[in-house]
Amino acid sequence: MGPQTESAEAARLRRGDPEALEELLARYQHRLYRYLLRFARDRALADDLFQQTWLRVAQKIRQYDPSRNFDGWLFSVARNLAIDHLRRYRPESLDEPVPGDPAGEPRHARLAARGPSALDRVLERERSERLVTALGSLPWIYREVLTLRFEEEMKLEELAEVLDVPLSTAKTRLRRGLEQLRQILETQASPGAWS
């Protein structure tokens, strides 16, 4: 939430103004969905968690403290719901990394269908797919820290707040997450193939 609109919006939210909440939904829909999908690795579950998060937000919005960063609050709500869900229905996923399956049509089929200018895009997409697959095979504590830092571009302090851990722990998770991700990528392909 930007500083200019923050106080006016916070006041509308505390009144339970549906328009204000819908504006928030529009603003955060992609970011929140991406975070939940990276966390859950399953579209149906991400959809479910997405809905639950916004319902919880609608329920708790009157208790939102505007002095607190809204991004952090929203992602904390989503994270708590996701962890509760995994703990209840898929406890094994909180401990064990599950390798993902590389999806999509074969590379040669895509290359044959496109001209040279499309080649870069295909390779880029392939690199992204490989990276998403590798990210998906990390334990959830590393997946979430990497997505919050690199995709959500959260500062270390915000990140620690969402994860509810000290700054040093957030930093350690970030480093270990990157190290594991690189290790996975390097065992899948030649070093630097993703760069």
Next chain:
Amino acid sequence: MNEHDAIRELLPLAAAETLDEKEERRLDQHLLSCSDCAAELGQWRALGHGLRRLPTPQASAVLLERTRQQMRAQLADATERSANPWVMGFLVLLSWTFALATWPIVRFLTAGALGWLDMSFRSAWLGLVGYTVLGWIVAAVAAIFLDRRPAGRRTA
């Protein structure tokens, strides 16, 4: 752990742009004389760059619309629930005011036939106890009735 190994541990964090000033100075100093670490940092930065450029998955329009509708219903429900105690308080106050204000008229119209319902100061406590017990009984019956309603009707 020697300086070189310590710096190696900082490289992923440098790619994540989460080093503090002291660590950054230390890293810069080391990179001036270590081409291996400089090359390694390049690899980490490429990985960070790749993560930042991952395509963003989109929530479907159906999901968004469904979420929007549920959110509106939830808000309306929360608004109603927060207003309920005030409405109840207002109704109780209104009924007491109405009863007290109309009592002289009722007495006049019934030509004093209901005079035995007049509350004297001596029997006021008895009246209060009677009203309180009656209120509890009504509330208990209402609670039992509401609890026995089918779940579907309660959430509808």
